[in-house]
Amino acid sequence: MLYSPVKNPIFEIVKNKSQIILAILLPIQIVLIKLLAGNEWLIESWYSRGIYPYISRIMRWSLGILPFSFGDLLYTILTVFILRWLAKRIKTRLKKPKEWMLEILATLSIVYFCFHFFWGFNYYRFPLHQSLDIDNEYSKEELVLLTEKLIEKSNKIHLEIVQNDTVKVDIPYSKEEIFDITVQGYDHIKKDFPELTYEGRSLKRSLFSWPLTYMGFNGYLNPFTAEAQVNTTILPFKIPTTASHEIGHQLGFAKENEANFIACLVTINHPDPFFRYCGFTFALRYCLAELFRRDQEVGEALMKKLHPGILKNYQEVEDFWLQHQNPLEPLFQAFYNRFLIVNNQQDGLRSYSYVVALLVNYYKNTENAF
Known part of the structure; x- marks a missing residue:
């Protein structure tokens, strides 16, 4: 009998390892951001006047053609997933805390990276x-x-x-x-x-x-x-x-x-x-x-x-x-x-x-x- 992708033990091992790596990367990212935040010249030249204008233009040209807010739609979908995830945790009475805490940290790590890469570094540019x-x-x-x-x-x-x-x-x-x-x-x-x-x-x-x-x-x-x-x-x-x-x-x-x-x-x-x-x-x-x-x-x-x-x-x-x-x-x-x-x-x-x-x-x- 074939395993479903979700229950496949190899898939689960890879998933757990990925989440552990992402969770470990979160505090590392926070430290690196703090260090970079003190170097306004580097942020200004490398990011704000370097790669960010290209990132921003690509995003605007690709999503600007849509007659609705794609970002708001993503937030709506994300909210639904969060509510479903919370309902599942409550239903299981918050069992396996290591498992769901790892999921939270891994998710926060991805969000934290995306926020800074796509826009957030601009907070640390020259006044x-x-x-x-x-x-x-x-x-x-x-x-x-x-x-x-x-x-x-x-x-x-x-x-x-x-x-x-x-x-x-x-x-x-x-x-x-x-x-x-x-x-x-x-x-x-x-x-x-x-x-x-x-x-x-x-x-x-x-x-x-x-x-x-x-x-x-x-x-x-x-x-x-x-x-x-x-x-x-x-x-x-x-x-x-x-x-x-x-x-x-x-x-x-x-x-x-x-x-x-x-x-x-x-x-x-x-x-x-x-x-x-x-x-x-x-x-x-x-x-x-x-x-x-x-x-x-x-x-x-x-x-x-x-x-x-x-x-x-x-x-x-x-x-x-x-x-x-x-x-x-x-x-x-x-x-x-x-x-x-x-x-x-x-x-x-x-x-x-x-x-x-x-x-x-x-x-x-x-x-x-x-």
Whole structure:
């Protein structure tokens, strides 16, 4: 009688040996990553500007043609397998712990390797301010100057669009059109920033948009498929900067604050006035938040200069998230905060304020930046 592949003793021996090797490789990988993380030049030259652009383009060209999120589909299948595996373990009352613990370690080893090889090494590249050759420090006076400039620009383009300073701006495009126009923004800016050349579009609606909303996320990059996922249940006003942000991740800028700065850069310089409005108000919100933290009185004085219509756009975003609050959201945010800290963003979610330093110094060092 022939053995089935699963029960074949030779197959089982090979399987067990493979799992043991993979399990042993997990701590070795962790140590190697820690050592490599301290060598930013090596990561920048060998990975971020070396093999990653090829990996990313291959993934984008191959999966970008699919009209749905392949990565989200994989996550769904993986979730089903995990639930089935847990049910099996519970059914057997967690018997043979050495066997199932080995399975877990082997699986984590594979996931850990794939995460870093396909994208994760980008967390350890040079900080963006070094790549742009600008400072990452600034004075309150410089922050006030930039905030005033952004208020002026936001008010001007707001009035150009709606001709009434009390009316909020509504984005007149469908969500698919917003995706197309987002890519146009990268085409427009690549002459000045060749590192932002975007070839092989893979920008998609997330199949998990509804749960992402209740988790408090606008979108994410799938590190295993290089697909930029956008939560399309959010307000259209937020999609241009969110989509631009996720493409920034695709291009190898892993840190959230750096992707936010790139989103500002792309949308502020976009040929479309609605995208420029989204970009200026996006950058302005970061500057105002930082100014309120440093000097609330000055922040309140500058807020009074903003058109009421812009404040209405800000308020509708606030109302949207209040309507979708979830008691578990702080847990998701805490988990993601810890994820950022583990992946070379020592301030966690607070590191988002670094975008202000990039904006201030880019504006200061670039003639006619905005």
